Amino acid sequence: MDASFWILQFLNAVQFSMLLFLLSIGLTVIFGLLHFINLAHGALYMLGAYIGISAAAATGSFWAALILAPLAVMLIGAVLYFTLIDRLRGAGPMNQVLVTFGLIFVFLDLVRMGWGDVALGLSAPPSLAGTSEILGVKYPAYRLFIIALGLVIMAGLWITLARTQIGAMIRASVENGAMAATLGINVGRLFFIVFCLGCVLAGLAGVVAAPVTSATTGMGISILIPTLIVVVIGGLGSLQGAIAGSLIVGFIETFGAVLLPGFAAVLAYILLAAILVLRPQGLLPARGH
């Protein structure tokens, strides 16, 4: 195990972290704003992958799929918002968990009906098919693209939250929803926008992941747990928390699999349990919680 091996693992960890970030940021901001825990977030990720595969097949272009799939998932999310999510705000965590757990089942079977129960692959675009030299190692160009995409979105969200008016509204509402409403922020519309944005990012994560992991009906459920761990570790509702949590879980899972095969998954759960018991507000909580 020489230096290049560790550099490879490092890049793998960063790439997985970026995927987790795309998923967890939507989940955590939705929680921070709406106090809504959406277990179906993983299912939206799965839908993104399958729709992306179909879109790529129909248009012949990965890049078209990269745009279309997240938009399609956003549409599905908008429908969900008006039929269920809006109704369940304030219905308590128990009911939200149950309904979104039911949604997991529904989407699972819908995907089985639409695409069958076999793993489907998606080719990386030709321009990203090879490997690139980075830090002295050869690394798949497509995975570098995932890392870059994650960083760009991270920066974009950061600027949006820190510098724009809508970002200020989101921060105000996360800190104190009632206060924000009295300040004239249209909280309902803000919730809807944020929920849709979360869906876009989940769909994006799905289509981006498809060339690496290929699409399976189990992918939504298996990504849900690490995503929830990220969100809880980082602190529900916190952007910085989602970034830190994604990196922590991404690195624990990747390096744990190399250094302590068999115990990587346990490590993440131990961390989750420890945070829940010792510091339930998370490592970098959004203020006001």
Next chain:
Amino acid sequence: MLEVRKLCKAFGGLKVTRGVTFALEPGERRVILGPNGAGKTTLFNQLVGTLTPSSGDILVEGRSVMGLSVAARARAGLSRSYQKNNLFEDLSVRENLMLAAAAGQGKAHSVWRDSFRDAAVRETVAEVAQQVALTEMLDMPVRSASYGSRRQLEVGLALATRPRILLMDEPTSGVGPTMIEGFHRLLHSLPRELTVLIIEHDMDLAFDVADRITVLNFGEVVFEGTPDETRGNKVVRDIYLGDWQADA
């Protein structure tokens, strides 16, 4: 019976309790007076254990209860009622009192016996219901009871554990004159050996039931004495009665 020594509590730089010291004799009725923001409820929360003081000591029958949890202090005989009703909303008045009486008699954990069928528990519930005038309403769900009845139940829950020290946080807050009169009667009917500490706004009640009165201002004890001494004291008149008269 209950002794507080140099109790201090600060939130950041804000000192809300400053060296509060007082002692209650067994069976004493003590009223704590003070304007809003004087730190009365904060003091109370430190006595029952929901807030940890920055320094100082709290003793029950000569023994420090500082290391004890809320529940352990309650088992040591300290019972409280809340300024804002804090009841078992989904249950009936009787069930509320049963839970409290069973807890007070150490019968809350058995997996063999039903506390609700226990003769001693039921006897206590009947007595307390009588005391707080809820006998007619025992089978009413708390949810559908009037504010006044809920206020009575709030005190009833504190009484049903059969405490040795009863702490009441503004028991008459928000109720009308008829009910305040009822509270006077209730307080006079309590067993003489029960030690009672009341936070109160109502001056008449304070002067009527108190053996001694402690006046708190800005987290500090500014006066302690009998009701008569309180009436005549200039400091008290300035910071509290003046304020009160201006309100009236």
Next chain:
Amino acid sequence: MFRQTPARSLVLIVTLAGLAAYASAGGFFAREIVIEIAILAILAISLDVVAGFGGMVSLAHGAMMGLSAYTYAIFSVKLGWPPLPSALLGVAASGIFGTLIGWITGRTTGIFFIMATLAFGQMAYTVFFKWRWLGGDDGLGGLSRFDLGGLGIKMGNSLTFALFALVLVLAVYVAAAWVLRTAFGRTLTGIHVNEDRMRALGVNTVMHRAQALGFSALLAGVAGVLAAQHVQYISPELLVWTVSGEVLIVVILGGLGTLIGPLLGAVIFVLLKHEISGYTNHWHIVIGLLLIATVLAGGRGIYGQVEHWFSRRPPPPAGTAEAHDA
């Protein structure tokens, strides 16, 4: 507060008798279904004790069941102990696991409690998934059933085993109903309704909740031993969190906080699963939509809804209502 109403007793007896009749009259497949219902019903009753009466929605009940099954396998297969003490140890292991989870998570509530139980359940799942000595993800076979040959009872017979499973359902229900009607159960409901006040009344609520989860885990452990003896093979799939999720669905469909509802939920869930699987692979979507519909309809579940309809009738004349027992 829990009440064992005459209606609930009637539903319990009729359901169990119906299942017994179905097992007796039907063939091997009917008996398999009855055993499957029994295992699920025990788990669901166990979950209802803490979720319905203590407000503790656990996603670790599958793990509790699996831990009991694996402990049974360790002692009976690996160490060669007789089935009965192995089974008791399995149930005890589950109880200890539940108590520990309850104690560690004693201060967490709501979504944080759900997440914490998920974490502990998945930890147990991962341990057995990776533990080669116990077969890892291949699972472990060669488990034996109780030997009641001395009593002239042949557990190898599928009808006998199905009836045995139903006896265990009855025993678990009676144990749960018993505990809920004791001081322990009253206090648990008190904590559920207002934990803060219960603490102020002198109850160590953290300990009480931990004990409640421990008791619930004991019952889940019974399901584990039953599951292990049923197929005489165990795998880590018993412990995975989606199993707990399914049990939660069963409790919600049947009626959270009714104790008898979860039994009905288990019957409906298993029958529906096999019925729907008869002509389509997509029974998940049916269950998912049913669950969503149940929650949107008020979340009372089947039995809870029926009770709700009847309770809106005028109350019986004073004197006959046993209100003090409520």
